Each structure stands twice: as structure tokens, then as C-alpha cells.
Amino acid sequence: MSQLFRLIFRIRNFLLFVILELISFWLIVKNDYYWEVSFFNTSNYYAAKTLEASNYVKSYMNLGNVNEQLVKENAELKKAVTAMQQLKGREGDYYKVDSAFAQRFEFKVAKVVNNTVNLSKNYLTIDKGKLDGIEPGMGVICPQGVVGQVMQCSDHFSRVYSILHADFNVSSEVKNKALRDKSDKALGIAKWGGLNPRVIDLTTIDRFKPIKQGDSVMTSEQNVIFPSGTMVGKIRKLSAKQDQAFFDIEVELATDFQNISYVYVVNNKLKNEQEKLEESTKVEVKK
């Protein structure tokens, strides 16, 4: 027995090392797979408060940028209002939008208090949480385009998956005149390649679709998280190899993740209903 103790004493450094490494990897794995609120991230109250203080100073220096963003957004809103007024005048369409469906999105403004862009899995922290009605799974956008999805919430803060995250997909589509004239669609999946925070890859678009450099990429109508038509970016480079069915497309992100300061959290009020319906029919098919 005393020999055993002596052995343990002799390799105590190694044992401590192994135990601490195990704890670290347990934290990593737990953090990756579960959406439960854990202590070791910036939705921790004290860490978030510290970062908030350091961001308070930074937000003053950013005022010019913020103003510019607000002006741009105002212009966008004005455009949208005009579009709505135009739509009202048209009578006798086959398809009428149900008002409950048209008004299914709610927006809440939040401020970004922490943000990374250079890791292979990036997250943002925003200063709104459970008490402000934020829930995991809601989409996050900013005036320029898509940002990500809420991952977990504490009372006052939430942690958001950035779309600059190796495991995050956005259902998107390419919009241009040629496609609209043929009433065709080019649906694809946008996914980040892991290095450049200004570029995202767009995959699974048929290489015979008439798309070209400079076309806009927006979220598709099949997307439940984001309102359809939210900007993702503009096509920067596209190529197709002879033996491949799909284009390789590089999209320049509309969102400037390095200077992001205010975001909108999107709540789709009909999301639960839609998912419940889809879920229930799935079960019936199985039978």
C-alpha cells in the first residue's frame, strides 16, 4: 500500500496534468453539443459586463459607422414602404397573402457586446436575453444582411452562432433578371469555408442556371429562421468544372462582421406551427 502511495506521489505531476486535460476536453465537448447554459462563455454575467464596459468606449468611436448604417437602413425601409404601397394597388391576383402570414416576423434590436471572426467556429454575444423574450433558435440579422442564429440565452445576454461557423448552413437563393424572366429559381446552401470572414461559399446550385458574377444572394423562401429576401451577399467568383453538376460559388458577404454593432433578433411567430405540422405529417408517412 505504501508503495502505491509512493508511486502516486512520484507521478503526481503527470496525474494532475491528465486530470486537468480531461476537464478541458470535457468542457470543449459539452460546449459543442449541448445548448444548456454553461458558465464558461460570455453569457456569464461578469465576463459580459467587463466586455460591455470595454465596448462602451469602443461604441463612441464607432458612432460614425453606426450613423452610416442607420441612414442606409432608413433608405431600405423607405424602399420597402413604397413597395408595399405599390402592391396594394394591384387587384385580382390569384394569390393573396394572408395577413397573419405576412406579419409573422417580429424584430427586436440588440447590441453586440462581443464578437469573433477569426476562429473556425465564431460566436457573437448580444445584450438581450430571456427576459427580453429571446429564445434559442431565433434568427439574427443586421441592416446589411444575415448574421446568425441564437444558440443560448441567460437572463440578460444571449450567445449567437455567427454564420462564420463551420457547422452552420443558410438556405439561400440567387436572384437576377434572367431567372425572374424564366420564373426559375436557383436554390443553394451557403456555408462558411473557415478562413476569410468576408467570403462565404454557396453550394448545390445547378451549373446550367443562368447566373453570373455580381448577382445578389438572398435567403430563400424555404428558410424558417430568416425572413425571405434577407441579403446574404453578392457573387464574387463562380466557376464550374466540366464533370461537376454544381457551380463553385464564392459570395462576398453583405454583413461586415468586423464592424458589427447593432443587430435585429427575428422571431418567426408561425415557426412552431409550421414545424409541428411538418413533424406530424412525417409520422403519418412512416405508418
Next chain:
Amino acid sequence: MNSQTVIRLVVTFFIYLLLQIVVLRNFVFFDVAFCFVYIACILLLPDEIPPVWVILISFLTGLLVDIFYNTAGVHASASVLVGYLRGYIIKFLFPTKGIENEIVISLKDMGAERFVRYVAILTLIHHSTLFFVEAGGFAFFLITILKIICSVVFTSFMIIILQYVRGN
């Protein structure tokens, strides 16, 4: 070790951590060169501190940085590895230690060449672990290698510069 040395160590520890969390977090060159200067907290601990404490301090440092980087466990695992290997690296680089005199880990006392070698080896170990764990395996192999090389240069450079600043 008297209480004055301990206080100086604690103050240095927090200065390096604050520098990392507040300032250097925002410095990333060309999306590949990162600076994790906080590992100086571990590298510059005096040699007479027992290894058990070095490992525990490394773990604590890593966890604190993790909280601010939103990467639970990633920095902690890399730091613990460095804390554990530190003693062996010192023994390997300075085999005459204990015969001639005690080793004082600083640029002034070790001389530039030995200090740079010491910092570069441990930084390389730390960054390799960090970036591969962070990428979750070898999926982004080439990018990760590039990040490691650039960041090792950047971090080592920063640690050495800060030594000169402290010396004066």
C-alpha cells in the same frame, strides 16, 4: 520567495491577462497571425515554483482566457500542456542548471539566444495544440498550419518586445 516577489508575480499575471483580453484580442493580421501573449504568464514563472503549482496556474490562466474568447476548454487544454512540459523543456535546454547556478527566466538573465529558443519552443507547442483543438481535428489542415506558423512568430515577437519594455 518573499511576499514582495509574490505580489510582483500576481501583478504581472494580471497585466498580461488584461493586455490579452482588452487589447490584443482585436489584433489579428491577415486573418492568420494571432497574438496569445498571455502564455508569458506561464513561461515567465520563476523556476523555483513547484511543478504542481505551475500546472494549476496554467489551467487557471487558460480558463480565464477561455471565458473571454467563448471557447470553453480550448485555451485551458493548450495551457495545461505547456505548464506540464515547461519543466522538461527547461531541463532539456539548460542541463547545467543546479550545478552552476539557478536559472532565472528572463531575457536579461538568460541571454537573447537561449531566451528566444525557450519561448519559441513552448509557443509552438501551445499554438499547435490550440489551433488543432480549436479546429476540431485536421479538417482545415493547411490553414491551421499557416495560422500556427504566423501566430508563433507574432506571439514570440510580442513576448520578447515586452521583455525589453519591462527591462527599462
